[in-house]
Amino acid sequence: MFVDEAEIEVRAGDGGDGSVHFRREKFVPKGGPDGGNGGNGGDVILVADPHLHTLLDFNYQSVFSAESGVDGAGKNCDGKNGADCLVRVPPGTMVYEQDSGQQVADLVVAGDRLIAARGGEGGQGNVAFATATHRTPRFAEQGLPGESCGLRLELRIIADVGVIGFPNAGKSTLISHLSAAQSKIASYPFTTLQPQLGVVRVSDELQFVIADMPGLIEGAHAGRGLGDRFLRHIRRTRLLLHMLDVAAVDQRDPLEDYENLNKELVAYDEQVAALPQLVALNKIDLPDSEVFLPVCQEYFSECQIPAHPISAVTGAGLTQLVRALVGKLAELEPREPDQREPETHQMPQAEERPLQIFRSADEVFLVRGSEVERLVQRTNLNNEDALPHLHEQLQELGVIQALRRANAQVGDTVFIGDVELEYQP
Ligand SMILES: Nc1nc2c(ncn2[C@@H]2O[C@H](COP(=O)(O)OP(=O)(O)OP(=O)(O)O)[C@@H](O)[C@H]2O)c(=O)[nH]1
Ligand SMILES: [Mg+2]
Numbered sequence: 001m002f003v004d005e006a007e008i009e010v011r012a013g014d015g016g017d018g019s020v021h022f023r024r025e026k027f028v029p030k031g032g033p034d035g036g037n038g039g040n041g042g043d044v045i046l047v048a049d050p051h052l053h054t055l056l057d058f059n060y061q062s063v064f065s066a067e068s069g070v071d072g073a074g075k076n077c078d079g080k081n082g083a084d085c086l087v088r089v090p091p092g093t094m095v096y097e098q099d100s101g102q103q104v105a106d107l108v109v110a111g112d113r114l115i116a117a118r119g120g121e122g123g124q125g126n127v128a129f130a131t132a133t134h135r136t137p138r139f140a141e142q143g144l145p146g147e148s149c150g151l152r153l154e155l156r157i158i159a160d161v162g163v164i165g166f167p168n169a170g171k172s173t174l175i176s177h178l179s180a181a182q183s184k185i186a187s188y189p190f191t192t193l194q195p196q197l198g199v200v201r202v203s204d205e206l207q208f209v210i211a212d213m214p215g216l217i218e219g220a221h222a223g224r225g226l227g228d229r230f231l232r233h234i235r236r237t238r239l240l241l242h243m244l245d246v247a248a249v250d251q252r253d254p255l256e257d258y259e260n261l262n263k264e265l266v267a268y269d270e271q272v273a274a275l276p277q278l279v280a281l282n283k284i285d286l287p288d289s290e291v292f293l294p295v296c297q298e299y300f301s302e303c304q305i306p307a308h309p310i311s312a313v314t315g316a317g318l319t320q321l322v323r324a325l326v327g328k329l330a331e332l333e334p335r336e337p338d339q340r341e342p343e344t345h346q347m348p349q350a351e352e353r354p355l356q357i358f359r360s361a362d363e364v365f366l367v368r369g370s371e372v373e374r375l376v377q378r379t380n381l382n383n384e385d386a387l388p389h390l391h392e393q394l395q396e397l398g399v400i401q402a403l404r405r406a407n408a409q410v411g412d413t414v415f416i417g418d419v420e421l422e423y424q425p
Pocket of ligand 1: 165166167168169170171172173174184185186187188189190191192193213214215216282283284285286310311312313314
């Protein structure tokens with residue numbers, strides 16, 4: 001099971017309906033309107049939480065709903081707003097809109113947020129519709145529905161050092177030795193199925209995060225083996241530790257491995273290929289290492305790449321290796337985004353659609369447009385008293401005039417959004 005990706009659905013709360021209510025008091029024969037407004041629906045908000053490290057929890061829960069707003073009530077009582085729904089994700093989570101595939105946010109720093117679905121606005125109570133000439137409005141607005149959408153989450157691990165190498169090079173063995181991470185170790189390829197983080201504590205003040213990566217093979221950039229699905233995780237590391245098996249336990253030439261893997265990185269992504277690398281020449285405890293170790297050392301000293309002979313099993317050379325990693329990290333720029341203040345992202349605003357009128361059959365008109373569709377959603381069509389107000393508003397938006405120009409006749413069917421009405425000029 002891979003936990004670096006998850007699909008979730010977010011549903012914001014609906015707005016509460018405005019109330020139709022009239023004051024009732026002793027000795028006051030005919031009270032004025034006092035229906036309160038509906039509360040707003042809650043938002044669904046994704047927030048980066050440093051206590052989380054995987055997307056595993058989303059296998060158990062994948063639908064997140066915020067509360068709806070409460071309907072308004074008499075005595076000018078406004079309904080309560082619905083509570084927001086907070087969805088905690090690990091820092092490094094990229095968020096994509098499922099329908100469009102568009103990236104909508106990159107939650108990097110603890111506290112980064114994305115308002116993923118906005119709650120519907122509550123409707124106004126009948127008080128709002130009282131005028132000098134119409135003092136007793138027997139209608140109110142309905143709340144608007146909350147937004148909802150599907151999202152795809154993708155976790156990019158943020159580590160300082162990414163350990164790369166062919167399967168069985170000893171990457172997990174090294175990480176288990178250097179940190180408390182419990183990476184699975186075995187003598188068959190592709191033991192590690194997903195990246196794993198470990199913290200290397202050099203001293204109380206000095207520590208860095210190292211990522212154990214699944215083994216890479218030739219053709220990884222094109223999806224071979226576990227493929228490129230994990231390469232994206234190392235884009236944000238600052239340094240790569242390239243591990244070679246100089247005992248050639250799997251009968252491969254470590255220098256060929258080295259060059260092939262670097263080619264894979266170039267083929268995959270220039271940013272990954274451009275990361276600085278240190279090399280670890282592993283398994284020097286095995287007698288077979290005597291053949292390749294000197295060859296590798298000569299090769300790397302000629303091209304002036306620091307290469308450290310180590311044994312991940314016995315621990316030989318690890319102190320020097322860690323010192324070299326720390327030294328190199330100190331030379332490199334600190335990872336930039338971690339320094340900034342948390343940000344709040346919004347979903348890309350759905351574009352406001354202008355008013356449009358289509359004639360679908362002789363006596364059927366289709367009216368489209370964001371504003372007019374919201375107006376109809378806000379109207380309780382079962383309430384006859386709301387209809388004159390709707391008509392007025394349609395006139396204000398120019399809908400009636402546009403229908404007249406389109407030659408609509410009394411009694412023709414008009415769809416506004418999904419709602420069916422009859423044309424009455
Ligand atoms: N003798 C010896 N064996 C080692 C050393 N490092 C790793 N091994 C062995 O090599 C095998 C593979 O080790 P892993 O740490 O699982 O290798 P990996 O690079 O994580 O492999 P994948 O996860 O499959 O990519 C295991 O049997 C380890 O015990 C070493 O320094 N010396
Ligand atoms: Mg491994």
